[in-house]
Amino acid sequence: MKCRVCRGPAVIDIRRHNANFCKEHFLRLCRDQVTKTIAEFDMIAPTDRVLVAVSGGKDSLAVWDLLLDLGYDADGLYLGLGISDYSDTSGQFAKDYAAGRGAKLIEIDLPSEYGFDIPAGAKAVKRAPCSACGLSKRHLFDKAAMDGGYDVVVTGHNLDDEAAVLFGNTLHWQTDYLGRQMPVLPARNGFPKKVKPLVRLGEREMAAYCVLQGIDYIVEECPMASGNKHIGYKEALNAIEATSPGTKHTFYFGFLARAAERFRDDVEAERDALLSCARCGAPTSNEVCQFCRLSERAAGAQPVKMSATRTKSPA
C-alpha cells in the first residue's frame, strides 16, 4: 500500500478517493479538505473570532486542532451535560487537549449553572435524551457565542454525521430540516453564524487524524445515545458505502447542489415568524424558548443516577 502522493509506505486507505496516504500526506489531505470547505462555503474569514464546540470526541478535537494549525483564532467551548462519568471523562479530554496546545477552553456546567442534567431534563419534559441534549447544546453554544462576541461557531460534524442526518430527514421528508441542512448557517435574528468545516472528511479519517496527531479523545459513544435512530441510519449507509464507496459524498453534496434549494422556502417561512424568548431573549418560535421551558421543568428535578462508563484513549 503506497502513498498516492510520495509512493512511500501508506498508513491509511480512503476507498471513496480510491487512494492510500502516508502520515504526512494524509494530514495534509485533512488540512487541504478543511481549507477547501472553508473557502467553498465562505465559512470563516481570517480575522474572525472562532468558537469551537468541543465534546472531547475525535471530531471536535480534530477540527479545533486543524483550525489552530491553519492559523485561526479559535477558542473551545466545553459543555458539562451531567451525563455521569461520561461527561467527567470527555471533559477531561477537552481540558487536556487545551492545556497541551495552550488554547483557551471555556467551560459551562449544566448541572451547577442551570440546576439540571440531561438525564433528568429529558425525563422532566418527556423527550428522548438526544433531543433534550441537542436543544440544550444549541442554546448554550449560541448564547456563549453571542455573549463572547464570537463571529462564528464551529461544530465537528463530519460527512458520516451529515449523511446520516440527511438520510433521516429524507426518510421522513422533514422539509423544514432539509431546508436548513447546510454546512453554513448565516448569522440571523440573534443566532450566530454556524459552520461545519469537516463535511468533506469521514468519521474514520477523523479517528485516524487524532491517532496520528497524538490527540487523546473519548472513544465511547455517549451512553444515552445507544439504540437511537441516528445510529441505525449510519449503519444502513455504511452497508451501502461498503459496496459503493463514495455514496455518502454523492448523497450529501448532490443534495447541496441539486435539492437543498427546493426546500428553502419552508425555512424562510419559519424564520419570519421568530420572536424573542420572554425569559432569556433568545430567538424562538414560541413565547418562551425550548431551553427555558426545559430548564424550568427540569431544575430541581432529581438527578438521574447512571452506571459508570468506561473510556479509553486511542493507542
Add this chain to the structure above:
Amino acid sequence: MKCRVCRGPAVIDIRRHNANFCKEHFLRLCRDQVTKTIAEFDMIAPTDRVLVAVSGGKDSLAVWDLLLDLGYDADGLYLGLGISDYSDTSGQFAKDYAAGRGAKLIEIDLPSEYGFDIPAGAKAVKRAPCSACGLSKRHLFDKAAMDGGYDVVVTGHNLDDEAAVLFGNTLHWQTDYLGRQMPVLPARNGFPKKVKPLVRLGEREMAAYCVLQGIDYIVEECPMASGNKHIGYKEALNAIEATSPGTKHTFYFGFLARAAERFRDDVEAERDALLSCARCGAPTSNEVCQFCRLSERAAGAQPVKMSATRTKSPA
C-alpha cells in the same frame, strides 16, 4: 395471534399496521388497499381496458388476480426476455395462471421477434443487464398497450420496490427520476397511462397473498440481478424497517405528499423536448429511441449462454 377483525386465528402479522389477520381478512385487506389506491390516484376507470405486465413473479400475478377479482377487464402481457431457463420457467407460471383463471395472456418473445436476448443485448451496448432489460420492457409494454388499444398499463411494483427506487434516486439526487416517481403516469406524447396499484402493499404481503390464493409463481430472483444496487438499497431499508416498522411507508408516501412536486419541473422540461423515433415512431429524446439503438446493435450478436436456474413454487 388473533385476527384484528374477527379475533379468529391469524395467519399473518403486518408490523407496520401493528396487526394480525386471518386468511379471509388478510385477502380482504389486500383488495381494500388496492381499491383505495386505485381511487386515491385515479388509476383505473371501471370501463378501462387494462394491460397487466406479467413476469411470472408474485407481484404481477397478485395484481392481475386482484384486478380480475375486483371486476376489471384485465389482460396480461408476458415478455420472453431470453434469460435462459429463468425466462422459460417464469413464462410457464404466467401461462399456467392465465389458463387456470381463463384470462387472456399476450406473449411477446424478444429473441424470436427482435433477434436478441437480454444478456446479449446488455453486452452489445455495454449496459448493466437490468438497465437493458428495463428499457426493453418499458418500450415493449408501451408499444403493446398502444397497439392493442389498452387504456392503462398496470405493473406490480409494491411498496418495497418503490421505497428502494426512491432511496436510490434520493441517494443520487436524480431530480428527473424523482419528478417522475409517481404511482400514476398519465398518458402523454404517445406513452400509455401507467399505474402501480400495489404501492400500499409490501413484498411479504404479496408472497402471502399468492400462497393463500394458491397462485404458483417463480420464487427466485432473476439470475442477472444478483448484486445489483437495488438489492442493496432494499436491504438497507429492511434493516431500518425492522427496528422502525412503517418507515418505508412514511418515506414513500411522505415523498408523494411533501416532496415530489418540488421535482416536477425537471420532468416537464424533458417532456417538452420529446421527438418521435426515426425507426419506430416511439416518443424519445433522441433521433432514434434507446430500444431501437439497443436492438440494432444487439440483433445478430451471439446469444449468451447461461447456467440453469432452479425454480420452485410456494408450498
